[in-house]
Structures are given as C-alpha cells and as structure tokens.
Amino acid sequence: MDGNDMGGGGKCPVMHGSLTSTETSVTAWWPKSLNFDILHQHDRKVQPYGPDYSYRKEVEKLDYEALKKDVHALVTDSQDWWPADWGSYAGLFVRMAWHSAGSYRLADGRGGGGAGNLRFAPLNSWPDNANLDKARRLLWPIKKKYGNKLSWADLIILAGNAAYEVAGLETFGFAFGREDIWHPEKDTFWGSEKEWLTDSRYEKLDERESLANPLAAVVMGLIYVNPEGVNGKPDPARTAMDVRETFKRMAMNDEETAALTAGGHTIGKCHGNSDPTGLGPEPEGEDVVGMGLGWKNSNQSGNGRFTLTGGPEGAWTSEPTKWDGGYLDMLLDHEWELTKSPAGAWQWKPVSIDEADMPVDVEDPSIRTMPMMTDADMAMKVDPIYRKYMEKFREDHDYFSRTFARAWFKLTHRDMGPKPRYIGPWVPQEDLIWQDPVPAGSTDYDVEAVKAKIADSGLSVADMVSTAWDSARTYRGSDMRGGANGARIRLAPQNDWDGNEPARLSRVLEVLEPIAKETGASIADVIVLAGNVGVEQAAKAAGFTKTVPFTPGRGDATAEMTDAESFEPLEPLVDGYRNWIKDDYVVKPEEILLDHTQLLGLTAPEMTCLVGGMRVIGTNHGGSAHGVFTDNVGALTNDFFVNLTDMSNTWNPTDDEGIFSIRDRQTDAPKWTATRIDLVFGSNSILRAYAEVYAQDDNKEKLVDDFIAAWTKVMEADRFDTRA
Numbered sequence: 001m002d003g004n005d006m007g008g009g010g011k012c013p014v015m016h017g018s019l020t021s022t023e024t025s026v027t028a029w030w031p032k033s034l035n036f037d038i039l040h041q042h043d044r045k046v047q048p049y050g051p052d053y054s055y056r057k058e059v060e061k062l063d064y065e066a067l068k069k070d071v072h073a074l075v076t077d078s079q080d081w082w083p084a085d086w087g088s089y090a091g092l093f094v095r096m097a098w099h100s101a102g103s104y105r106l107a108d109g110r111g112g113g114g115a116g117n118l119r120f121a122p123l124n125s126w127p128d129n130a131n132l133d134k135a136r137r138l139l140w141p142i143k144k145k146y147g148n149k150l151s152w153a154d155l156i157i158l159a160g161n162a163a164y165e166v167a168g169l170e171t172f173g174f175a176f177g178r179e180d181i182w183h184p185e186k187d188t189f190w191g192s193e194k195e196w197l198t199d200s201r202y203e204k205l206d207e208r209e210s211l212a213n214p215l216a217a218v219v220m221g222l223i224y225v226n227p228e229g230v231n232g233k234p235d236p237a238r239t240a241m242d243v244r245e246t247f248k249r250m251a252m253n254d255e256e257t258a259a260l261t262a263g264g265h266t267i268g269k270c271h272g273n274s275d276p277t278g279l280g281p282e283p284e285g286e287d288v289v290g291m292g293l294g295w296k297n298s299n300q301s302g303n304g305r306f307t308l309t310g311g312p313e314g315a316w317t318s319e320p321t322k323w324d325g326g327y328l329d330m331l332l333d334h335e336w337e338l339t340k341s342p343a344g345a346w347q348w349k350p351v352s353i354d355e356a357d358m359p360v361d362v363e364d365p366s367i368r369t370m371p372m373m374t375d376a377d378m379a380m381k382v383d384p385i386y387r388k389y390m391e392k393f394r395e396d397h398d399y400f401s402r403t404f405a406r407a408w409f410k411l412t413h414r415d416m417g418p419k420p421r422y423i424g425p426w427v428p429q430e431d432l433i434w435q436d437p438v439p440a441g442s443t444d445y446d447v448e449a450v451k452a453k454i455a456d457s458g459l460s461v462a463d464m465v466s467t468a469w470d471s472a473r474t475y476r477g478s479d480m481r482g483g484a485n486g487a488r489i490r491l492a493p494q495n496d497w498d499g500n501e502p503a504r505l506s507r508v509l510e511v512l513e514p515i516a517k518e519t520g521a522s523i524a525d526v527i528v529l530a531g532n533v534g535v536e537q538a539a540k541a542a543g544f545t546k547t548v549p550f551t552p553g554r555g556d557a558t559a560e561m562t563d564a565e566s567f568e569p570l571e572p573l574v575d576g577y578r579n580w581i582k583d584d585y586v587v588k589p590e591e592i593l594l595d596h597t598q599l600l601g602l603t604a605p606e607m608t609c610l611v612g613g614m615r616v617i618g619t620n621h622g623g624s625a626h627g628v629f630t631d632n633v634g635a636l637t638n639d640f641f642v643n644l645t646d647m648s649n650t651w652n653p654t655d656d657e658g659i660f661s662i663r664d665r666q667t668d669a670p671k672w673t674a675t676r677i678d679l680v681f682g683s684n685s686i687l688r689a690y691a692e693v694y695a696q697d698d699n700k701e702k703l704v705d706d707f708i709a710a711w712t713k714v715m716e717a718d719r720f721d722t723r724a
C-alpha cells in the first residue's frame with residue numbers, strides 16, 4: 001500500500017507520486033500543446049556551482065599532464081568489482097567515448113559528447129549503451145580528484161583517447177571545453193517509437209535514405225546500425241547501406257566510416273557470452289536500489305567472461321588490447337560463415353583459422369576463443385567502396401593510423417563548434433574544414449564612422465535588419481555552427497537560399513561591401529552593424545534613443561574555408577522571426593519557431609519580443625504584407641501585441657492555407673494579414689501571457705530594451721556562447 005491509497009487510516013495524507021513521477025505532467029492531457037520547457041532547460045538554478053562558475057575558466061587551471069597520467073594508469077588498473085578484459089579497459093573506454101560522441105547528427109547538431117548526456121536518460125539506458133554505466137563509474141575516482149575543473153563530458157572523451165594511446169595509437173589531439181548538463185536534454189528528438197528496437201522510422205523500409213530526419217540511427221536505442229543486420233537479418237551488403245546512411249548523418253564520408261569501424265574494432269570485444277534472460281533492467285528502469293548501475297547480470301559471475309551487453313560474442317583480433325593491423329588481417333584473410341553467439345545474436349565466424357591467430361579468453365590466457373565479425377564488419381569486406389579502403393589501410397599501416405586518428409578526432413570534437421572554443425595544451429595546430437574556420441577580423445577601426453556610412457547609404461530599416469538577421473540566424477547552440485561570424489551569407493550555399501532573399505541580399509551586399517573595404521571592418525561586422533543601425537533607427541522612430549551593444553572582430557571566411565555541403569542542413573524551412581515559410585510548409589510552423597528559438601538559445605520572453613518587434617519593423621520576407629501589424633512600419637512599437645490582444649479584432653482563415661485575415665469585429669473590414677505563427681502569440685496561453693506584458697502601456701520602452709538585448713544575444717551568440 002502506498003500513500004496514494006486514501007481509503008484507510010494511518011497513511012500519509014499527501015498524494016505521493018502525483019507530480020513527482022515522470023508519468024504525469026500538467027499538460028499531458030493535451031499532447032498538441034507546445035512544449036516551452038525546451039527553452040528553459042539547463043537553467044542556472046540546476047547548476048550546483050553557482051552563477052559565477054565558468055567551466056571554461058576552471059578547466060584552464062587543470063594539471064593536464066597529471067590528469068593524463070592518471071587516466072592512462074586507469075586503463076590497465078583492473079578493479080575487482082568490474083574486472084578489465086585481458087587487464088585493459090581500452091575497449092570499454094573507447095566504446096564509451098564513441099557512444100558518447102556518436103549520437104551526434106548533422107541535421108540539427110544535437111546529440112554528441114559535448115554535454116555529457118550519456119549520464120542521463122534516455123542515453124544512459126539505451127540497450128546499445130549497456131554497461132557503459134560501469135565505464136563511467138570506473139572513472140569516478142578521477143572525476144572526484146579533479147572535481148570542478150574537469151567535466152564528465154570532457155573526461156568521457158579523454159578516456160577514449162587515453163585508451164587508444166595506451167594501446168599504441170598516436171592520437172591527433174584533444175580539446176577540453178565540454179560543459180556538463182545536469183538533467184536530461186528536453187529538446188532532442190530521438191524518435192517517436194514507444195518500444196525499443198522497432199523499425200518504424202523509415203518512410204520506405206527498402207529505401208534506407210528514407211530514414212526520418214533529423215534522426216541518424218536505424219532504430220530507437222541503438223547508436224547507429226543493428227550489428228546483426230538490417231532488422232536483425234544478416235546481409236552485409238544491405239547493412240553497408242545502413243552504415244553509409246547513418247554515418248553520413250553523423251557527417252562522416254566513406255573513408256572516415258571505414259577507418260572508424262576498422263579502428264574501433266581493432267580494440268576490445270563483444271560481450272554476448274551468456275543467456276540474455278539473466279540480464280536485469282537498464283538503470284532508469286530499475287528501482288532505487290538498482291538505479292545506479294543497471295543491466296545486473298545474474299548469470300555465473302555476471303562479469304569478466306560472462307559480461308553481457310546483449311548480442312554478439314568475441315574479439316575481432318588476436319591482440320585486442322593493441323593498436324595494430326589485426327582487424328584488417330582478420331577480416332580480409334579469412335572466409336566467414338554465419339553463426340550465433342551464446343546470447344543468441346547473429347554473428348560471423350571464420351570458416352577456418354589457425355589456433356595461433358585466435359584471441360585468448362579475457363580471464364584465462366590458456367584458453368583460445370573464436371574471433372568474430374558483426375554484420376557491420378562484414379559490410380566493410382563486402383561493399384566494394386569500403387573494401388577498397390580496408391585494403392588500402394592494410395597496405396599502409398601508418399596511413400591507416402593517421403586516417404583513423406583524424407576521423408576519431410572529428411568524431412569526438414565535431415559538436416564542440418569552431419576551434420577558438422577548444423581549450424588545453426593538446427589542441428592540434430592545423431585548421432580543419434569541418435571546424436568552419438574563420439580568420440580573425442580587425443578590431444582596429446572606427447565603429448561609429450562605419451555606422452555613419454551605413455546610415456547614409458540609403459538602405460531601409462527592413463533591408464538592414466533582415467540581412468543582419470539572416471546572417472546571424474543560422475547559428476545553433478547544439479553544435480555552435482552557423483552565425484554571422486565569417487559572413488558566410490555571401491557564399492554558397494547560403495547566398496542562394498530562398499529564406500535569404502537572394503535578390504535583396506545581393507543588393508544590400510553591394511552597398512555594404514564597399515563600406516567594409518573603405519573602413520577596414522570585416523563584411524561580417526558591417527552586416528551586423530547595419531542591423532544595429534536599423535534597430536536604432538526603429539527605436540528612434542518609436543520615440544526612444546538607444547545604442548545597440550556591439551563587439552567588433554568578426555572575420556570573413558572564403559569559399560575554400562567552407563564545406564558548402566555540410567552547411568545545407570542549416571537552411572531554414574520556417575523563420576518565425578521573419579514570418580517566412582518555405583514552399584508553403586504547413587505542418588505547425590510554430591513548432592519550428594520553438595525549435596529554432598531553442599537552437600538560438602533564447603527564452604520565451606526573448607522570443608516574444610523579438611518576433612513582435614520584427615513584425616513591426618517590416619522585416620517580413622519579400623516585403624509581403626503577411627503579418628505587418630502597424631501603419632507605422634519601421635518603428636519599434638508594441639503594435640503587434642496591441643493588435644493581437646485587442647478583442648475588437650477577429651481572426652479568420654483565408655483561402656491561402658496558413659494565412660489569416662485580422663478583421664474588425666464590428667465592420668468585418670480587413671486590417672492586417674497574419675500567419676499561424678503570429679496568431680500563436682495571441683492564442684497560446686503561455687505566449688499570450690508574454691504578449692500581454694508587451695501590450696501594456698507601461699512597457700513600451702521595456703519592449704525596446706528587451707528587443708535590443710535579445711537581438712544582441714543573437715548577433716553575438718556565435719562568438720560568445722559558452723553553453724556546451
């Protein structure tokens with residue numbers, strides 16, 4: 001009986017579990033309501049070190065060499081409670097780092113190891129992450145020792161690097177700077193399935209490219225592909241298609257994918273050496289006693305050679321704790337046939353093998369065991385492109401090591417954003433194209449003189465504000481890509497995006513580029529300054545004299561510094577701030593507004609005042625009348641909020657899908673045209689609450705101040721965002 005049973009005597013009168021379990025939430029009754037929690041996650045209140053704590057400053061105080069020594073020593077310091085295979089945690093630590101980083105996806109920049117999300121649901125309890133809870137606990141003494149100066153997120157990736165170094169690989173480098181989160185991420189969509197490992201995220205099952213965006217894994221609960229084959233059916237040629245598609249979504253090309261798979265499985269083993277019915281629930285599925293460590297295995301010793309993560313069993317090479325060419329030799333030198341692991345998973349075994357080439361048992365070196373390949377490993381042999389790389393890697397071991405080390409660095413650093421965010425002594429010198437390099441821009445110019453020239457240039461407020469907004473809005477805090485720095489809006493592919501209005505953009509750039517040349521400011525800075533001039537003029541027109549804060553120093557990237565293809569996912573489909581919807585995108589554009597706002601790092605009130613301000617400044621896409629809520633276009637007034645909250649107006653859908661006519665309730669005369677996104681600020685209970693604040697007579701100046709603060713946050717975010 002629990003405290004919820006109110007029928008009898010002697011029980012606690014407080015309703016337990018009514019709002020303390022995750023099953024209930026006040027809005028769960030209405031699944032269509034918008035989830036604003038995504039904007040308010042990772043609040044400073046949940047961060048235990050206090051408001052002045054800066055991880056980026058703390059981590060610089062680390063004794064890096066001492067830390068490295070400790071992590072290296074741990075790799076071979078087997079603990080009784082979780083004995084290391086062959087006395088080395090190299091395999092386990094590499095898998096932990098790979099699964100931490102490997103959830104990254106290019107489409108929305110979410111996932112990845114940059115925030116230490118492996119510690120929290122759902123990732124801490126995904127079937128594919130079985131026993132990585134043990135790997136993190138093994139690191140605890142080191143985390144405890146270096147404390148506030150070392151995040152879990154950095155330590156998890158560092159452990160993977162250390163594992164490779166102990167195994168004998170020369171790694172490419174390592175950067176600190178990943179700041180921990182303190183609860184699960186609420187904004188990451190991991191799929192809509194209600195069950196693990198079911199196959200429902202493909203539009204057409206046979207077309208593996210039809211995997212739903214932004215997902216990158218084939219099913220819920222796996223990092224990438226099913227090791228037994230597509231839908232658990234072994235067929236290496238088909239599995240190759242899944243490997244190619246999923247790794248592409250992680251931003252890896254064929255060579256990087258081949259190097260990562262071969263280099264990953266050069267170390268360690270699979271753990272499927274016992275009956276899976278003995279395996280307990282994952283950590284989040286356990287009751288309080290078992291929640292810390294999940295997957296309790298009641299079979300035999302439950303660890304060592306009986307460790308169970310669920311699937312295949314065996315090592316890939318004869319010496320699985322060494323960085324060598326063993327994986328390539330094993331794969332290419334043998335014929336392979338299908339078999340099943342003791343846990344019942346499909347895997348491949350050599351048709352014949354010399355005893356000397358067989359790996360030894362993890363506990364007893366006198367016992368030889370059968371090596372294995374997963375279906376994904378066999379894909380490396382069967383697919384002609386992957387096979388070409390396997391052969392090349394085997395021929396030239398140094399080339400393999402170098403290619404792997406670079407791909408591993410990319411895998412584990414891709415979501416950290418541009419190189420200036422890297423911290424520590426092991427940051428590689430070389431600039432890499434996927435870091436979106438931007439040369440440093442000048443700070444030695446007269447900002448006021450540049451602003452004066454812009455103000456004299458004849459550009460309209462809408463031209464200046466729209467162009468600056470378009471330049472900055474690509475920024476996403478998920479992987480710190482995009483933004484105004486680099487002025488990539490002048491380069492392919494961005495200069496051709498519909499959302500950037502190419503004709504207007506080139507007209508505005510023709511005016512701004514000569515100003516940059518004359519003054520020594522970068523074009524990137526001049527574009528932002530033009531936006532600021534526009535905002536100041538709009539404030540003035542509303543009766544307020546304001547200065548928009550500005551920090552100079554953005555640089556201008558070139559086409560050679562830009563991997564155009566990898567910028568394509570940053571193209572907007574909907575921009576709620578500019579009231580623009582690509583190709584009549586009609587599926588709830590307000591959800592995309594919310595998602596975009598989350599990626600920009602704005603709160604709900606910041607979003608509200610920015611949208612409302614932009615709508616009266618006249619920044620609507622293509623100068624269309626959609627949603628201009630004022631007769632005084634170009635002035636930063638609160639007319640948007642006043643008109644949306646005014647009960648003398650009615651809102652009627654027009655024939656044009658997604659467009660509404662705002663009419664006078666008495667005369668039915670049309671006043672303004674609005675989109676769904678506009679209306680949500682008048683109708684959604686939460687956004688209306690903010691809209692009312694800005695509609696109040698008292699708050700006209702507050703709107704201008706708040707608008708400028710939120711605007712500045714977006715303009716400067718790409719250079720000063722310290723969120724991990």
Ligand code: HEM
Pocket residue numbers: 085090091092093094095098224225226227243260261263264265267268269270271272308309310311312374376
């Ligand atoms: C191509 C897709 C891949 C598949 C299907 C796959 C599958 C698997 C499976 C089933 C295991 C066994 C886990 C266990 O039972 O403990 C495993 C282990 C491992 N994987 Fe992968 N893997 C893939 C790619 C990679 C990559 C890219 C890396 C690293 C760069 C990697 C590194 C490892 C390591 C080091 C282990 C050994 C873990 C240990 O010794 O405890 N794998 N992999």
